[in-house]
Amino acid sequence: MKKKKNNAGTGIVAILLFFIVIGVISMIPSWIFVAAAVVGVGAIILKVLGSITEEANNKKASPSNPSPLSTVVNNDIRIMQDCVSILNTSENLKTVVQRYDDLIVVLGRLSEYENNPAISFPHELPSATLKRMESEKPQIMNRAIQRAYDGMLRKCAALKTEQGRKDRQLKFFDELSGFMPDFPEETQEFVIDFINQKINDPLTGLEGP
Numbered sequence: 001m002k003k004k005k006n007n008a009g010t011g012i013v014a015i016l017l018f019f020i021v022i023g024v025i026s027m028i029p030s031w032i033f034v035a036a037a038v039v040g041v042g043a044i045i046l047k048v049l050g051s052i053t054e055e056a057n058n059k060k061a062s063p064s065n066p067s068p069l070s071t072v073v074n075n076d077i078r079i080m081q082d083c084v085s086i087l088n089t090s091e092n093l094k095t096v097v098q099r100y101d102d103l104i105v106v107l108g109r110l111s112e113y114e115n116n117p118a119i120s121f122p123h124e125l126p127s128a129t130l131k132r133m134e135s136e137k138p139q140i141m142n143r144a145i146q147r148a149y150d151g152m153l154r155k156c157a158a159l160k161t162e163q164g165r166k167d168r169q170l171k172f173f174d175e176l177s178g179f180m181p182d183f184p185e186e187t188q189e190f191v192i193d194f195i196n197q198k199i200n201d202p203l204t205g206l207e208g209p
Helices: 002-027 030-060 068-089 093-111 126-135 137-156 162-178 185-198
Strands: none
Touching: 068 093, 068 137, 093 126, 093 137, 126 137, 137 162, 137 185, 162 185
């Protein structure tokens, strides 16, 4: 019998608490519910923005977005390739001499990245290319001199008089001698022999009437 009274008393207390809670809720102003809703929505927005920011940061760190270091290295590689192309094709000796110096400088910079694990060189290492370019400088300059002379001959062919062609050739030899300090010893010897051999070359072209 005592147990039945206790169960009945517990039920009465629960009913009373339910009505008290309902009464308290009904007394709370509606603006409190609105404020709570705004706070909840704001928390959700902040969470979404945080996820978007994190995703953007991950994209920046991905391989599709190169790092500043790789950008610098790729630019130096482009400069190196341009210099090599000009050294093999240009008929302008001043340009060849300048680009050779630029090539040596850029290869020196690239050589400093060889031990960096973030940078890889799939072909020849810059230090090996640098060593090879330095050893091949005489041959590079000698070939450039021959190309420049051939280009001069083509320009001579457009001149009408023999004297005009001869003046153009002598001007070329004079300019060539001015580059002697920039040439290695082997090329300096090549220049001397080259001028001696070519000075009496027949310069054909368009003769005047």
